[in-house]
Amino acid sequence: MPIVNGTLLEIRFTESGLAGLVDCPRAVRPGPGQYLIASSQREEEALPVTLFSMSLPDEPLQVSPPLPAGWYPGLTLRLRGPLGHGFTLPREARRVALVAYQSPAGLLLSLTRFALKQGAAVTLCSTFPPPPALPEEVEVLPFSQLKEAVAWADYLAAAFAREHYAELRQLLGNHLQERASLSAEGLILTPMPCAGLGSCGVCAVHTRAGWKHICLDGPVFSLRSLEEAP
Amino acid sequence: MGIQDLMLKSPYLNAASMFGFAPPSHWPLDLPPGAFITHPISLKPRAPAENRTVLQFAGGFLLHTGLPNPGLFATLKQFARRWARSPLPVWVHIIPSSPAEAAQMVAHLENIEGVTAIELGLPPGLTDDENLRMIEAACGELPLLVSLPVDRYREAWVFQTGKSPVSGLILSAPRGVLFRTDRTLVEGRLYGPALFPQMLAAFHALRSTGLPLIVGCGLYRHADVEAVLASGALAVQFDGALWKGLLP
Ligand code: FES
Numbered sequence: 001m002p003i004v005n006g007t008l009l010e011i012r013f014t015e016s017g018l019a020g021l022v023d024c025p026r027a028v029r030p031g032p033g034q035y036l037i038a039s040s041q042r043e044e045e046a047l048p049v050t051l052f053s054m055s056l057p058d059e060p061l062q063v064s065p066p067l068p069a070g071w072y073p074g075l076t077l078r079l080r081g082p083l084g085h086g087f088t089l090p091r092e093a094r095r096v097a098l099v100a101y102q103s104p105a106g107l108l109l110s111l112t113r114f115a116l117k118q119g120a121a122v123t124l125c126s127t128f129p130p131p132p133a134l135p136e137e138v139e140v141l142p143f144s145q146l147k148e149a150v151a152w153a154d155y156l157a158a159a160f161a162r163e164h165y166a167e168l169r170q171l172l173g174n175h176l177q178e179r180a181s182l183s184a185e186g187l188i189l190t191p192m193p194c195a196g197l198g199s200c201g202v203c204a205v206h207t208r209a210g211w212k213h214i215c216l217d218g219p220v221f222s223l224r225s226l227e228e229a230p
Numbered sequence: 231m232g233i234q235d236l237m238l239k240s241p242y243l244n245a246a247s248m249f250g251f252a253p254p255s256h257w258p259l260d261l262p263p264g265a266f267i268t269h270p271i272s273l274k275p276r277a278p279a280e281n282r283t284v285l286q287f288a289g290g291f292l293l294h295t296g297l298p299n300p301g302l303f304a305t306l307k308q309f310a311r312r313w314a315r316s317p318l319p320v321w322v323h324i325i326p327s328s329p330a331e332a333a334q335m336v337a338h339l340e341n342i343e344g345v346t347a348i349e350l351g352l353p354p355g356l357t358d359d360e361n362l363r364m365i366e367a368a369c370g371e372l373p374l375l376v377s378l379p380v381d382r383y384r385e386a387w388v389f390q391t392g393k394s395p396v397s398g399l400i401l402s403a404p405r406g407v408l409f410r411t412d413r414t415l416v417e418g419r420l421y422g423p424a425l426f427p428q429m430l431a432a433f434h435a436l437r438s439t440g441l442p443l444i445v446g447c448g449l450y451r452h453a454d455v456e457a458v459l460a461s462g463a464l465a466v467q468f469d470g471a472l473w474k475g476l477l478p
Contacts, residue, residue: 046289046422047470048475193291197472200248202283211277
């Protein structure tokens with residue numbers, strides 16, 4: 001597991017909080033849905049911070065909001081990664097629906113760009129405003145059209161906090177069951193303080209295969225593997 | 231009692247809960263580890279707490295997990311071989327719910343290769359007598375270290391701990407309560423550099439017990455670590471600094 005030093009080069013204010021540009025070796029860059037663990041020497045931060053990428057692997061690393069309010073350009077970060085299991089976009093996927101429920105759509109940005117690169121049409125249903133960097137080929141739907149997006153897609157990727165999953169599940173209704181062939185994955189957001197080092201258990205999630213750790217077994221899971229209330 | 235008696239390779243340890251059930255492949259600080267302390271283990275399996283969470287506050291964080299673990303026997307089945315092969319001595323942190331459970335767990339662990347000490351976590355809410363009975367029950371052939379949350383250092387039973395053959399006290403994370411964003415309250419263990427002064431007060435008050443003391447919370451700076459060791463702490467345990475991988 002590579003552990004390296006990186007530098008926060010740039011901070012940007014977005015509607016979902018601070019986003020940033022990080023200078024770091026390629027070896028630690030996370031794929032879509034994977035994450036990096038970043039620690040700064042700032043004493044007020046007793047825990048490391050989880051970073052998700054918004055970039056493609058060969059580009060400078062743009063990280064998704066929200067970053068800690070006290071971070072500033074030039075800050076040195078100790079980085080550990082890439083960690084976790086990310087999205088598995090099927091090669092044959094041609095209609096990709098992205099769903100950001102009560103979470104920044106920027107978390108799905110690198111996946112969006114992978115999907116466009118392989119020639120898929122992409123729609124985004126988000127309860128938050130679309131990120132400024134969203135490619136213009138992406139069709140943005142109001143969240144009320146979630147069911148239509150599910151009915152249209154051949155691959156669905158969602159991002160949501162663990163505590164919002166039951167609500168999202170309700171909003172999806174029977175649509176997932178009705179579309180048995182639809183490949184559907186969810187990035188579960190939750191604090192991951194030890195990121196697998198300690199198996200502290202705070203990120204435990206209940207799946208049909210028993211208890212799993214979001215930091216180790218996720219953060220992306222098949223939506224069909226999740227219990228009603230994870 | 232010195233670090234040799236406890237077969238420690240150095241005075242730098244991890245706090246229970248920081249590294250799971252088996253020694254990590256990589257120790258993240260630039261101070262050499264002296265032993266490996268397991269995640270807390272109960273006799274029977276424990277599921278994660280329903281409202282498990284971590285909440286940050288200025289200078290620290292509250293962790294509420296319910297101390298999930300598969301129970302002693304399932305843990306041994308999965309990890310005993312790794313403990314036997316561990317280059318570091320293994321201290322098993324047990325969280326029995328009664329003296330009978332404590333005695334049963336300790337008796338079992340005495341036969342496990344690689345285990346060199348027991349760390350006892352006491353359930354919250356016990357009376358003085360109940361705490362002392364639990365400690366007595368956990369005294370066996372292996373050295374016993376009692377984990378004492380620093381907010382409880384003034385309790386009367388602490389000063390009687392020395393009547394049992396206890397090898398030392400570990401000043402560990404206190405408990406606290408914080409609001410979630412929805413204003414519900416969560417209780418949990420507190421960690422972070424903000425606890426250092428509280429830990430130091432407990433450390434100085436407990437020197438009169440004559441028991442070896444291990445400082446097990448609030449350590450986030452090299453200078454503080456060296457200062458408590460120079461003041462007579464037998465060893466130190468790191469918590470969140472291990473997750474950050476930094477000790478400025
Ligand atoms: S964050 Fe600690 S086990 Fe996942």
